[in-house]
Amino acid sequence: MSSQSKPIILFNRQEIRATVSRLAVEITKDYHDRHPVLISVLKGSFMFMADLIRLLDFPLEVDFIRLSSYGRSRQTSGKVGVMQGFRSLIKGRDVLVVEDIVDTGLTTSFLMDYLRQKNPASLRLCSLTDKPSRRQVPVQIDYLGFTVPDKFLVGYGLDWDENFRNLPDICYVEVEEKC
Numbered sequence: 604m605s606s607q608s609k610p611i612i613l614f615n616r617q618e619i620r621a622t623v624s625r626l627a628v629e630i631t632k633d634y635h636d637r638h639p640v641l642i643s644v645l646k647g648s649f650m651f652m653a654d655l656i657r658l659l660d661f662p663l664e665v666d667f668i669r670l671s672s673y674g675r676s677r678q679t680s681g682k683v684g685v686m687q688g689f690r691s692l693i694k695g696r697d698v699l700v701v702e703d704i705v706d707t708g709l710t711t712s713f714l715m716d717y718l719r720q721k722n723p724a725s726l727r728l729c730s731l732t733d734k735p736s737r738r739q740v741p742v743q744i745d746y747l748g749f750t751v752p753d754k755f756l757v758g759y760g761l762d763w764d765e766n767f768r769n770l771p772d773i774c775y776v777e778v779e780e781k782c
């Protein structure tokens with residue numbers, strides 16, 4: 604059992620817009636002539652992906668992948684699997700993974716290894732947020748939005764037990780875990 608408080612804003616919509624614009628400039632510089640495949644990790648990164656690609660004014664493809672997630676607990680099970688694969692052929696393509704958060708790093712590390720086995724021409728990671736204080740395995744983030752404290756984030760696509768994804772700001776909730 605767990606309970607949570609009212610969401611408190613960590614980064615508001617104006618700060619998010621400015622950060623997504625900055626990332627779009629960095630990504631455009633590197634990918635404008637490479638026709639990349641952007642792979643959004645569902646569900647948490649759908650809002651970030653939608654805002655990001657609207658600022659990328661060059662040919663690209665989008666795809667989606669769904670991995671196992673936290674469910675009701677704050678702790679990751681450590682076991683990651685592909686629940687729903689993407690459809691793009693990525694062999695020889697420039698692939699950019701679009702994530703919502705790198706927390707322990709287990710999910711992203713699994714995904715990058717999984718994609719690397721498919722022999723892309725290049726493979727990079729763009730993450731909206733990074734929570735380095737909880738890292739268990741190293742992950743290289745090539746394009747980073749925000750470094751965040753050890754709080755449970757919700758909003759702008761991120762959820763607590765499927766709630767709060769629709770909040771337009773990045774917020775946090777004080778999560779109290781009870782057994």
Ligand code: IMP
Binds near residue numbers: 647673707710756
């Ligand atoms: P990791 O494997 O611990 O890095 O976490 C991967 C996934 O856990 C993320 O893609 C999120 O779906 C979820 N997650 C981790 N931290 C948070 C958080 O603070 N809020 C919401 N979801 C989170």
